[in-house]
Amino acid sequence: MSSPAVVTPGLDLQASFLDLLDGFGVSQGLAHLLWLPLPMLTVLVAAVVGVLVNVWLERKISAAVQQRIGPEYAGALGILQPMADGLKLLFKEDIIPARADGLLFTLGPVLVLVPVILSWLVVPFGQNLMISNVGVGVFLWVALSSIQPIGLLMSGYSSNNKYSLLGGLRAAAQSISYEIPLALSVLAIVMMSNSLSTVDIVNQQTGAGIFSWNIWRQPVGFVIFWICALAECERLPFDLPEAEEELVAGYQTEYAGMKFALFYLGSYINLVLSALLVSVLYLGGWGFPLPVEWLAGLLGQSVDAPAVQVITGTLGIVMTVLKAYLLVFFAILLRWTVPRVRIDQLLDLGWKFMLPIALVNLLVTAALKLAFPAAFGG
Amino acid sequence: MFGFLKKVGDYTQDAVGAAKYITQGLGVTFDHLRRRPITVQYPYEKLIPSERYRGRIHYEFDKCIACEVCVRVCPINLPVVDWVMNKATKKKELRNYSIDFGVCIFCGNCVEYCPTNCLSMTEEYELAAFDRHSLNYDNVALGRLPTSVTSDPSVVPLRELAYLPKGTMDPHGVAAAAPRAGLLPEQVLASMPQAPASTPAATQPSASDSAASDA
Numbered sequence: 001m002s003s004p005a006v007v008t009p010g011l012d013l014q015a016s017f018l019d020l021l022d023g024f025g026v027s028q029g030l031a032h033l034l035w036l037p038l039p040m041l042t043v044l045v046a047a048v049v050g051v052l053v054n055v056w057l058e059r060k061i062s063a064a065v066q067q068r069i070g071p072e073y074a075g076a077l078g079i080l081q082p083m084a085d086g087l088k089l090l091f092k093e094d095i096i097p098a099r100a101d102g103l104l105f106t107l108g109p110v111l112v113l114v115p116v117i118l119s120w121l122v123v124p125f126g127q128n129l130m131i132s133n134v135g136v137g138v139f140l141w142v143a144l145s146s147i148q149p150i151g152l153l154m155s156g157y158s159s160n161n162k163y164s165l166l167g168g169l170r171a172a173a174q175s176i177s178y179e180i181p182l183a184l185s186v187l188a189i190v191m192m193s194n195s196l197s198t199v200d201i202v203n204q205q206t207g208a209g210i211f212s213w214n215i216w217r218q219p220v221g222f223v224i225f226w227i228c229a230l231a232e233c234e235r236l237p238f239d240l241p242e243a244e245e246e247l248v249a250g251y252q253t254e255y256a257g258m259k260f261a262l263f264y265l266g267s268y269i270n271l272v273l274s275a276l277l278v279s280v281l282y283l284g285g286w287g288f289p290l291p292v293e294w295l296a297g298l299l300g301q302s303v304d305a306p307a308v309q310v311i312t313g314t315l316g317i318v319m320t321v322l323k324a325y326l327l328v329f330f331a332i333l334l335r336w337t338v339p340r341v342r343i344d345q346l347l348d349l350g351w352k353f354m355l356p357i358a359l360v361n362l363l364v365t366a367a368l369k370l371a372f373p374a375a376f377g378g
Numbered sequence: 379m380f381g382f383l384k385k386v387g388d389y390t391q392d393a394v395g396a397a398k399y400i401t402q403g404l405g406v407t408f409d410h411l412r413r414r415p416i417t418v419q420y421p422y423e424k425l426i427p428s429e430r431y432r433g434r435i436h437y438e439f440d441k442c443i444a445c446e447v448c449v450r451v452c453p454i455n456l457p458v459v460d461w462v463m464n465k466a467t468k469k470k471e472l473r474n475y476s477i478d479f480g481v482c483i484f485c486g487n488c489v490e491y492c493p494t495n496c497l498s499m500t501e502e503y504e505l506a507a508f509d510r511h512s513l514n515y516d517n518v519a520l521g522r523l524p525t526s527v528t529s530d531p532s533v534v535p536l537r538e539l540a541y542l543p544k545g546t547m548d549p550h551g552v553a554a555a556a557p558r559a560g561l562l563p564e565q566v567l568a569s570m571p572q573a574p575a576s577t578p579a580a581t582q583p584s585a586s587d588s589a590a591s592d593a
Contacts, residue, residue, distance in 0.1 A: 065407050067416045337403040353393075 012128040014039075039131045043120050051268040055082035057325070058268075058332050065336045089264070092257035100254065101158035108155025109255070109262035115144040116270045123276050124198050126286050126316035137198040138190060141277065142183050145232060148270075149175035152241065155263075156251035167250025170343060171241035174231055177350035178238075182228035184358035185221040188365040189214055189281050192377040198277075202285030204377060210289040215282045217376065220361045222282045224354055226327070229274035231350070233267060236335035240343055271331065272324060279323035286316030414548060423534040424527045425549075426541070427501035432484045434502040435477055437520035441496035444470040448488035448497060456482055477520060479505055480513035500524045 014035055021031035056071070056079055063070025071078025096102050122137040124130040134140055149172040156168015190196055192214070193204035205213050215222050231238040242250035252263050279285060288295070292312050301308045341349065369376040418425055427433065444461040460474040489497045502524030507513050527535045536549040537558070544559040546552060561569070 061411070063415075064411045067410060067413050069415045069417060069419070333404060333407050334400075337407045338400060353389075 014128065043123075043131055044117065047117060047120055047269050047272070048265070050272045051265055052082040052086075053325075054268045054272055054328060055085065057328060061329060061332045062336060065333065086261060089257055089261035094257045094259065095254075097160060097254050100160045104154045104158035105254075106259070108151050108158060108251075109259045109266070111151030111154060112148055113262045113266040113269070115147040116266050116273060119144045119273055120269075122198050123273065124202060124280065124285060125320050126313050127199065127203075129286075129313065129317065130199070133197060133199050136196045138186050138201070138277075138281070139196045142179070142186060146175070146179060148232075148266075152251050155255070159251070159254040161254050163247045163249070163253045164251050167241045167247045167253070170247075171234065171251060173343075174234070174238065174241060174346060174350075177347055178228045178231040178354070181224050181350065181354035181358035182232065184355070184362050185218075185225040185228070186281065188218055188221045188358075188362045191362070191365055191369060192217065194377055198280050198285070202280055202287065205284040206287050207291060209287065209291045209294075210284070213282065213284040213287070218282060218361070218365070220357065221365075222278070224358050224361065225281065226278055227349075228354065229278060230331060230334070231346075233271045233274055233331075235271065235331055237338040237341055238346060239340060240346060243340060271328060275324040275327035275331070276320065278327055279320060283323045284319075286320045288315055288319055414550075416548075418536055422532075423536050424530075425538050426527050426535050427503065428538060428540070431499065431501045431503075432486050433500045434479060434505060434515075434524065435482070435484075435489065435520065436498045436500045436523065437475060437477070437517060438496040439472070439475065439517045439521060441494045442472055442475060443494055444472045445493060447491045447493060451487040451491045453483065453485060453487070454481065457488060475517040475520065476514055478514040480510045501526070 017035050017038075018028070018031050021034065022028070026034070059081060060070045060078070062068075071081035074080040074084045096105055119141045121131045122134055122140055124133075152171035152175070153168045156164045156166075156171065159165070189201060193201045195201065195204075201214075230236075234241050240250075241247075242252060247253070252260060255263060292315065296302070296308055296312075365376065442459075444459050446459050448457045449455050449459060456477055458474070458476045459472070460476075461470045461472045463469075464471045484499075486499055489499050500523070505513060527533055537552060538549075539547070541558045542549060542552060543556045546556075
């Protein structure tokens with residue numbers, strides 16, 4: 001609804017960092033080289049800390065829903081429990097089953113984790129608070145998430161175990177069938193914002209605060225995207241690949257120690273990532289429910305003032321994370337509400353329900369864009 | 379054409395219905411978030427076992443007459459009664475008695491049939507051991523009384539649901555003197571009219587009367 005010209009450049013840490021080093025007399029090339037690892041490390045740490053928080057939330061909320069207490073003794077309120085879990089996995093023996101395919105068995109978890117972490121490349125926490133503003137941002141994420149089923153299939157096949165194989169096949173089938181409605185609902189958003197870049201998508205949702213968020217213009221797309229994201233993360237209504245009552249642990253059955261930890265990490269990073277992307281695509285990303293420019297004007301401050309920039313930048317990060325974790329909370333609540341679907345129901349839902357609805361949603365969005373170019377980003 | 383529209387309509391109805399039910403379910407789970415945990419924090423809190431709890435068996439050596447009824451009523455003849463016949467006094471002399479709680483199913487038949495009441499059920503249920511052979515209790519081990527949950531200072535005793543005052547669901551912070559819901563057996567007996575209590579006495583003479591008339 002707002003043209004990009006209105007959008008302020010916001011906090012640019014890279015420029016400030018390069019200027020600072022330039023002031024110390026460091027050459028441009030060296031300064032850039034020094035800058036490069038910083039955002040990557042930050043995002044990697046953020047992703048892992050996000051997972052720790054997520055695991056803790058999952059255990060505490062699950063406990064509360066079931067009228068239990070949950071982890072209590074590892075740190076205050078059990079906040080160190082995820083650390084303890086992780087450390088335990090770190091120290092456990094790394095087992096490769098005797099008749100398994102060693103190479104594929106090792107490669108599987110890596111192939112599952114790497115695309116997920118790579119996808120954090122395109123998650124914006126602010127105007128310039130992301131690793132790289134790739135022009136094809138969302139498309140990159142959709143493409144990267146298609147690599148995951150290969151890793152799952154690989155680990156399922158190489159484990160030399162019937163449960164693993166079935167779990168891997170299920171995971172692949174599930175990922176493939178939910179990829180399409182997911183991509184279609186993303187396409188509707190892309191059509192509205194005329195860009196694949198996540199920053200542009202968020203910028204297109206600023207201007208009128210909460211009312212300019214995409215969720216009002218794409219309610220169906222939002223629901224479809226969220227359901228598909230849950231299916232991609234193998235969250236509970238769709239956790240057939242690792243359904244413990246039927247398949248022991250699916251493709252993870254033969255894994256122990258650090259390799260299992262990689263799967264675990266991957267699934268939780270994926271959940272946080274999906275929640276972040278839902279908040280970016282549908283809930284205005286780093287946008288505050290009230291327009292920041294308006295608030296700054298109310299306080300008589302310029303949006304470009306350094307202090308205001310720092311505050312808006314912090315607010316952006318807080319808002320993105322808050323929205324993402326609200327969605328994670330919703331996912332956890334959903335986990336204890338909805339029973340697991342059968343494999344045929346899962347595929348039915350994906351192909352016979354989500355796909356047509358997503359297609360219709362896309363067509364309707366296109367029609368609305370032609371009819372009301374002002375409201376739908378013409 | 380209309381068939382297709384009807385299909386779309388049914389479809390939408392299904393979707394709306396599903397959404398409604400899922401929202402209802404989410405409401406239920408969300409409501410549970412604000413409820414107090416109902417779990418018992420075991421080593422620190424313990425439930426008080428009910429009166430007729432069938433726990434580890436207690437045995438009094440001095441009361442036992444070595445009749446071996448417990449062995450005969452036991453489904454697997456578990457109790458080991460080690461006695462010898464004293465030829466001089468022509469009486470059984472009990473040497474040892476043991477029950478293996480690794481095998482016992484706590485059915486309570488031995489307690490039920492013991493003619494001298496030397497066997498009884500305790501409320502002890504914490505029988506974990508590192509070695510299954512240490513679960514084979516001899517007469518000394520069988521003679522020990524368990525620590526009561528209520529008298530253990532390191533444990534918060536919690537009442538089970540049936541023993542809570544009326545309307546209370548949470549055993550935490552219930553006063554020890556608060557009476558449980560309903561009447562105790564003594565109270566039921568006290569509230570009953572006196573007539574049924576005297577019937578056995580009344581029937582006694584009539585039975586003897588009939589016996590007399592028969593004679």
